[in-house]
Amino acid sequence: MSHKVIPFISALLTVVFLFAFTVPLKASPSPAKVISSPGYFEETIQELPPPDFHPIADFTRVAERVSLQELINYMAEHGMTLYLPTQLPNGLKLTAVWLKDGPFVAMIVYDRHAETDPYLAELVIELYPTPLTAYGGRSELEKHLKEVYGDEYGKRIKTLEVNGWFVVIDEKAPCGAPRTVEKFGPYVLYVRVWIEEVEYRIVAHTLTVEEVVQLIQNMKPTEA
Amino acid sequence: MSATARCLRDYLLYLSILSLTLITFPIGATTTSSDAQAGYAFKNEEWAAPPLTAGNITVPKMEEIYEGYDCIAFMAIVLDYANYYYYVLCGYEAYGIDWNEYTWYFIAICNDAISFRRVRWGFAIDPFATYRYTVCHIYRSNDYQVLVEAGVNTLVNYRFNDLSPYIQVDHQAMVRINAPVKTGLIHFEDLTYRGYRGYAHNWYTHIKVPYPGFVIDERGDYEFYIRTD
DSSP, X not given: OHHHHHHHHHHHHHHHHHHHHHSOOTTOOOXXXXXXXXXXXXXXXXXXXXXXXXXXXXXXXXXXXXXHHHHHHHHHHXXXXXXXXXXXXXXXXXXXXXXXXXXXXXXXXXXXXXXXXXXXXXXXXXXXXXXXXXXXXXXXXXXXXXXXXXXXXXXXXXXXXXXXXEEEEEEEEEOOOHHHHHHHOSEEEEXXXXXXXXXXXXXXXXXXXXXXXXXXXXXXXXXX | OOHHHHHHHHHHHHHHHXXXXXXXXXXXXXXXXXXXXXXXXXXXXXXXXXSEEEEEEEOOOOSBOOTTOEEEEEEEEEEETXXXXXXXXXXXXXXXXXXXXXXXXXXXXXXXXXXXEEEEEOOXXXXXXXXXXXXXXXXXXXXXXXXXXXXXXXXXXXXXXXXXXXXXXXXXXXXXXETTOBOOOEEEEEEEEEOSSSOOEEOOEEEEEOOTTEEEEEEETTEEEEEEO
């Protein structure tokens, strides 16, 4: 019997010994000690946020799921018309509409597999009440983009006009939601379009730039 | 096989089994880490979000904190929700440097389509006092200003330049922790917004944003207490 017990106890003692050194004891009664760092200043700049750092609550926690008709009605009450693509590539289907009414933010979610979570769906169209004039107009916005993106303007960032609407294409925008990154990776095709007084931001994980441009060409006003 | 060899084989076998058990079922929550946030989101009747948000925040002593884990209580302006997310925030950070030993900072973060920028300041002042945190889009610019004030004294006045996108779309007043961190009763009060012109107003409606592990005591549209349970 002892030839089985001795190795077991030895192994147990080894594990306990190692564990005691690596993990702090949770039941320690000592109160927290605060250390001030006067004069401390640290500035960090990096391309992507740390992967486990997400301070803001995501949109599904501040918005409500509504029907498309409710969104159309809400926008109509504010004198706005909703534009949506009349043709969708790759078998994408409308799966959910999320609305925060005041300040107005909406997300229209499309997916081939009925995914309703905007952070897991293949295509999301966001709506914000920020007309092009809020950015000082097209030329001001182009000037701003050239300034802030520098050499990447013309490569990663492109501007064009579709149906008379100003379009900004970002082929490599960072997106940091853990569930999004796990499914699609840390970058996304991010296209901004201004139609009337509304800014549409198209977040496309599985579409090409050409497919998104075609989708914008097919955007038409929806009936109230 | 000799008795010594058998003993050694069994020892290694038990060691593997016990180690695997500990890895699979960690004791307590001390080795897990997940991001959690709760608080208030702004709500108003206006079509667009105002460019300034501010609030007084009082953070008592952390009840439980570990090396490398932190707690941030902040005011934020959201710039985009879909890309999880673009925002500018300003607040208080307790950062664990050892078991139940932490240092604290004023912190400001700007995360947009261009980069993630984080600035921390350390001061030799009372960490448990009430400070006012402000985040503000600067009119006709691509820039944001963050302020930390103690009464009439401005402790931090910092500007993030050249954001993209840069127009505000929402406001939040939140506490964010790594899962094993336990906070005391954090107090948010005098939550305020302001347009480019005119006077500041208190938030007059709000959305409570709960999260498992947090208790929120709503005292009104512009005041609440929050702690971990």
